[in-house]
Amino acid sequence: MLTVEQSASVDTAVAGRIVPGVACGVAPRACRLRVLCSLLLCWSVCVSSSSAGLLLDEPAVSDGGAPVSEQGRLTQQLRQQSRATGQMIQQVSGVLPEPAATAPVTEYEGQLLTWRCQQHAPGIEVQQSQPEDQPEVAARFRFSAAAVTEPVLLTARIEPSRLHYDFQAALVADANTAGARLALQLLIPGQTDPRTGGPMVVYLPGDALEQAETTQTLRVTVTRKGMESLLRRTRAELNRADIRFQEPLIIGLAVLAESQPGELWMDLGVAEYGPVIVPQQAQLDLIPQPSQSERQAAAGVHVPLDVELGALLLKDQPVVLRLMPDHGESVDWLKRTGVNTVWQDDVQAAARSEELSGAGLAVLATPPHPEFAAGDFGQVVSGLSPLDQLYPHVSGWYLGTRIGQADLPHLLAWSREVRSADRVMQRPHAADLAGVESAASREIDLAGMGRHVVGREDGFGALRNLLVHRLNNSGQMAFPWTWVQAEPSHAQQQWRGEGLQAVVEPEQILQQVYAAISAGYRGIGFWKTRNLESTDAELREASLAIELACLEISLLEPFLARGRREGYLAVRTPEGRGAAGDRGAGSGVMLDLQGQSSGITVAGLDAPRGPDAAVIRGSGATLILATQL
Template sequence: MDAPGPTYSFPQDDLQLLRKSWLCLAVLMGWMGVSLSAYADFAETFDSEQTSFRIRVGGTRSRVLNHSRESKSAQSGLRGEMFRVEILEDGNVIQAEMPISKGRALEGVSAEIFLKSNRPGAVLALKLICASTTHPETGHPLELIIEGNTYVSSGQWQKLSCTLTEKKLAEKVRPLRAKYRQPIPLSELVLHSVMLAIPADRGLIDVSLDELKVSPIVPVETQPHTLTTPSDIEQASHVDFRLDRLVVDGKPMMPRFVPWHSESPSDLRKMGLNLVWAPDWSDIESLSELRKAGLWATATPPKPKSATGENLPADEAGLPPFLPNTSPILFWNLGTRVTSQVKDDLLNWVEQVQTADRQFNRPLCADVIGGERLYSRYIDMLGMSRHVVHSSMSFTDYRRWLIEQKLRGRPGTFAWTWLQTEPSPNWRKFTANPLQPEGSGLSTVSAEVPTVDISRGQSPTNIPFVHYVEPEQLRLQAWIAATSGYRGLGFWSTSPLTDDSVLNRERRLAMTMLNLELELLEPWLATSTPFAETTFTVERRNSSSRREGQSTAPKPSEKDSQELIAAVLRTESGTLVVPMWLESKSQYVPAQLAANSATILVPEGNEAAMAYEITPTGIDSRKHRRVAGGLEVVLPKFDQTAVILLTSDRQLIAQLEQRAAIYQAAYAEACLELTRLKLERVRLVDQELQQMGVGQADSPQLLGSARIYFEQAEYAFRNQDYRGTQNACQAALQLTRILQRAHWDEAVRKGNSPLSSPYSVCFQTLPLHWKLISRMGRSHLFQGENLLKSGDFESPDQLISDGWTHWQNDVPGWMALAELCPQGQESRYALRLAAFEQSKDEKTPPADQMLDHEPLLTIRSPAIEVSPGDIVYMSGNILMTKPIVGPWEGLTITESLSGKAGYHRFQPSPAWQRFEMVRPCTDAGQLQWILELGGSGEVLIDNLQVRKLSPAESATGHSKPEGSGNSRLRGLIPRWPGRSKTPANMP
């Protein structure tokens, strides 16, 4: 028997890859409605005498000397095609193009040709055309050029090739889609011709060509299966973009929408909404109901998925065309909180949706938290959102954040944002399952407030003590966003708006009032451009003092220039000026935010313009005069926000008055009902606090005056005096804010931050805050053991053994470090966190794009087990002599129970600062400190502690905890292994 000859077997991985490739090809062909037998090859041997390539030479001083087929130009066979070109100036390019059989531009299609030239640099390419998409400038079908490899062997034959791949197609198609805002369906790309591009400097250039082959060719006559014919689909879309302005049926639109939780469409429309986020794009019946009620819809489109549920890429699968019955969908919503980590999957989805929706060409929107620059190239409507209510971020910081986020996208991007209408889930969980250990005194009252006539003294007995977004906080969010260049507002809600609870009724009424204002001004807000920002001055209102040494209204201070902000917006019909009072703590509990008068200096004001204050209850002219630097406008009263229109167009004012007449009755009615509910809610919380011994002495006078104003509002409404109704309601609500803020100021007076307690970030939970403080005062909390053994930062080995974790974000051009530094507060060492920006070249992207909403450095303490009913007291000290400067959050410190909602942010100070947190535990779990550094600078942290009070330890004999400056608890946070040799200084 002969010995077997040498054999070769494919490795198992190669066999699997080969099988998968053929399987994907077969699936793709099946989806397109063709079979593998439909493949063919295009070949040209150049043996005939007729030339095939068309030669074009750039420049006027160049010419083709010879173009023919000759035997001496053949690489094989009888003849080859050759041409000689004389170039008389440098910098020209020779283009040779040859038509080929039309075929579908599938991945794997390859062109090959043999070439010989006396110069290197020739490139082979395939030209593709998209018959369904026209070039906006020429009107011809859009063309794409896919390049192959380059000729390098001068004087010798070399085989050049060009192969279509997913990557090459994506690199060509995506920029064109973004540039021309047209769908470019990959399924309709067709092979058109083979091209050669040959760089040509001065002199003679000889080129010989032979043996061209293009394979495989799937004829374009083989059409893919579709569910409809072109005649079945609407050709026109309701929506259009003009620059960054959304135009619907020829009119500018400012989307105002909510997630739909099966509320009545008519009820949602009465709230002034114009769009809802429908949960099911294919529920045609529900979409039709929305449209009949005057509401548009947005919906999340489907995704092509494999049999195992994985998302399929655009080159393997697509979506069938969307049918005309989806026309109530105005634009597609690709989700919320989209991170940059999923960009490949999202961009594939974008391509699939655009291909399926090419007849409607509806915009795409997504709410993103990273990758704004990239996503703004492919997403028409870019959402950028964050929670601000009950956080350490002030409304001034929130406005600055919105402006900076918008700048991270491409210029001209349509920006929108979600507004917070309900508390963060991290706060809500502290009252969703309230602590009720025996004898703790902590209980959440869950009864609701029925509709009552408070002017007659009727009232219920209880209301829920839960976290709540005040109507004023919702208003400030909306106007901050609208004046920061955001042209769409979403009202984030996880529960039905028509739920009849007292707090939900307030929320619904606040949204109604706000939407009516925005709808009145929609033609101007939807087309306005932020022009300038200025400050204004107010004359504070006098009110009775609550107790000796305290005044109801704060005295003027230097921070007014940061809190009193007026945004100036340019429109086609005039200038909009929106003054806003962004008091520094109103994200917790709104201050009075009202004044006897306000004076605004509008820069570059039109001398011929008149000033008008715009409200849904009427249009009023306001005093104004020309002064140095602009136009000075005076408002006789100011409450939270105002809208002033500067224009010389009297006809425009007449139109506005007609529009206001449509809204004034509904607006006044909503204002009256909101005042009724809030007065009673504040009265009941005040009553609870009075019974606990932490009431305000002047609350009867404040509530009594508010009740009188409310009765005046009722009288005005009965007499159809809608402006009088609004003014009286505003006066009553100002008094409730004074009382709310007085209670809150007292609750946080001794604390170093409102975030120290989960119940001190909101007025509605103040009774729970005082009950928590009372329980802590009866405990042995401050004599308990520090549960962080390595909290003194004296032992690097113990830091490692205890399980401290250290994560760094590797960002080019940045260095971050965590180490022990011999500069502790009470002990020898402290934890030093530092980061700085190193030198970088011009190609390095900006820091904000590289960080992408991630900190540079994160430190987590060991986990500590907690049980339901535990109360955990956490404290520490920090030394920050200079601000942390960077594109992220600077320095933030929080714990794992409240998460990002409980972020503590710090201002520079020459001395050590103390911070404290009290957290009741509603569930069993683990507790950790979380320290994050997100910018350039350094900070020292020392004496981090965790002490726990368990239910069995509730004892008497200890007083209520002292204020922030009197607690003397030793350090809790461990330092990182590796001590610095010098005191903390920036590297």
């Protein structure tokens, strides 16, 4: 390790000669004037050179300037010469400045860094070790992944340094697949990452592995062009034109890779980096502790909820949506009930959102509303502020219940404005639709479809067939879910007035859940308008029914979360009678348990005339769910 102390010396090179500062301090007046003139001339040359575009070593990076060739060392020499010359002028003229603090510059060679896996998908198994027979290998990683390519981030802390255009780093690496890339981990003081809520950390990429199972030396260099490209990319990803790289700090090395289906192994060896210019103590205090990671920070801000083709992901795991409106129930009660998502009507209740997300529950909130021109939803009078900064604990947006044809233009315009204001986090949109599934499913990610049937002439079998019909009308473009009645409808409660109110029996709640699952829906919302955490017998009975339904869903979740309904099987009763009835037969290739063809279709909205079984095919398994609706 080589250490060099940079300090402003009084002995300064002027016009190719060394001018001793002490001698000038006691020289005759004429000599002092001649030296002063020479120094002024040299200083003016330095200033003119810097104005000509040679000074690349700026602490702030912007993307507005034209590309300039790399002359970092020449720039540093000119700048040091200019500063030292200015000090010489002050000393010759009799004005003595205060001594400047020395800035240590260090080169680190042959370092074995401490690496850790900072980011990986939950489905990836990570093993880290250090081979005893290979002391030159700092860390060996093995990643076991499924049939999906996922990003992997490995990081190692180094001695922090102020960013400058002479900084370089190198790492010896080997892997069984090409593509892993070395990068510098940069901390941007004064900037908050809206994705994590913590200090902004970006990665300046360098070389990538070009060949598999071949030891290579990867290098990364700080250049003006690279920093400008990184700034533009960061602004585009976060949709924030006000981001500036003011005095960035180099805090670590990183390896960016992608796990492949099967097994990926990677050896990380000796590293070199420098020159390191030690930051001031105030800057060092901004560096987060090594135990913190972006994923931990993100989890502390909100519970990630995402929709992909055929599945809903909660914390990157496929789940069945179990939703409940929030009426002030305790977090412990909600978790004991088994719901995983809570709809919060008041988006301004930040403390409640933080409490729910801190308990691991996803939060759907009703977003703020923009102001549209009268009668024209295409003209926005007052838009929305960036939602990622205002509501960081929200996992998704709920835009309304029972949205019909008359409210469709407003729903689509509102959703577009919310997406425009939420470009950083891009949280999913949910809405309960009433007959507009086909048009709205292009904009809404979680499409609620269904009807309240408790207390009506329609049975649960007719509800199942209605759900199938509406799912087919939607084009199956959005994630399907439905509300389940946990209490009588508003119209029924109004009709009874002050009289004895009807109740929804636990069996009715469970039958609605079975109908939705049999129809191929992968989300259940338990509709209620009051707090169910009560000692009242009726409310207690409803809450226990919800808890039982969530327990049954969790048991079937491995089949239902990514499963797809492929059809129905007729179930024979003990008397030997078929259950296909007059619904029509023949559109399926399903067989009953005796091997005879018994595929049936749901052709209408009438209730089935007997029991049947939904066939739900998941990844490598098939679930046959028999129901009596």
